[in-house]
Amino acid sequence: MSIAKLVPAWLHGIADYGAGIALIVVALIVGGTDKAVVTGVVLGAVLLAVSLLTRYPLGAVKAIPFPVHSAGDYLGAILLIVAPFVLDFADSDGGLATFYVVVGVVVILLSLVTNYQDPRITLRETAEEPHRTEVNGSRSASSRPGRRPVSARR
Numbered sequence: 001m002s003i004a005k006l007v008p009a010w011l012h013g014i015a016d017y018g019a020g021i022a023l024i025v026v027a028l029i030v031g032g033t034d035k036a037v038v039t040g041v042v043l044g045a046v047l048l049a050v051s052l053l054t055r056y057p058l059g060a061v062k063a064i065p066f067p068v069h070s071a072g073d074y075l076g077a078i079l080l081i082v083a084p085f086v087l088d089f090a091d092s093d094g095g096l097a098t099f100y101v102v103v104g105v106v107v108i109l110l111s112l113v114t115n116y117q118d119p120r121i122t123l124r125e126t127a128e129e130p131h132r133t134e135v136n137g138s139r140s141a142s143s144r145p146g147r148r149p150v151s152a153r154r
Helices: 009-030 033-051 066-086 092-110 119-128
Strands: 132-134 139-142
Touching: 009 033, 033 092, 033 132, 033 139, 066 092
Parallel strands: none
Antiparallel strands: 132 139
């Protein structure tokens, strides 16, 4: 869900990878209690994994539709914001807690202005996916849309 479609998918992807790496690196460099460090490492790793699996320009496997990815963005952001309080490290690890809350808020703001229906994604997916033509009750893949398989060209 977006309130404005200002950010294209490729830019959102860069932000995803940047946030994932930042969460892991900052948690490991700053250190702190186990709960605080594990929160950053786990949420950063999940963000990187989801990004690699998302069907957008920077996704490697393209298994998760980009609009579904948006739900993960909101969930991850909420987890970042509440983790320091729920896991009780807001006082003991104030720096990391503040960093997580800020990253969570930025992720929500970015998600609110991302174009999750970016037409360039749909066009690219359509061009890359094999098209199927039905011939005598069986499915046959064709290399180009609208082209009949050799067996059906008579």
